[in-house]
Amino acid sequence: MTDQQFNNDRRRLLRGALLGIAAAPLAYVSVRGSNVLAQEMPELDENDPQAIALNYVHDAADRDEMRTEGAICGNCRLYLENDTPNWGGCTAFPGKLVADGGWCSAWVPMPS
Ligand code: SF4
Known part of the structure; x- marks a missing residue:
């Protein structure tokens, strides 16, 4: 060199x-x-038209008849954790916070 x-x-x-x-x-x-x-980010309103369309609720127990047992936002692949306790982002509801104990019909299981 x-x-x-x-x-x-x-x-x-x-x-x-x-x-x-x-x-x-x-x-x-x-x-x-x-x-x-x-x-x-504001919390997602359960009465938001998109939330209604996807059956979103802050308390997953309110949709027991529809959801896979144990399915909640907090274990959904679309959930985005952040610094807000008990709330996180969600790619299905951009710009809104969803409850980690909530649920909607777009729930996707985590990869195993
Ligand atoms: S897509 Fe997943 S994280 Fe988003 S609201 Fe539905 S269940 Fe919750």
């Missing part, structure tokens, strides 16, 4: 390290921002 190649490699390594250091705060803000957004 020549001195020229060594210097070029060293410059590339330093440039990569500096870019990584510069990007770290942006990544942190991005992660923190998504948590803040999740906390600010």
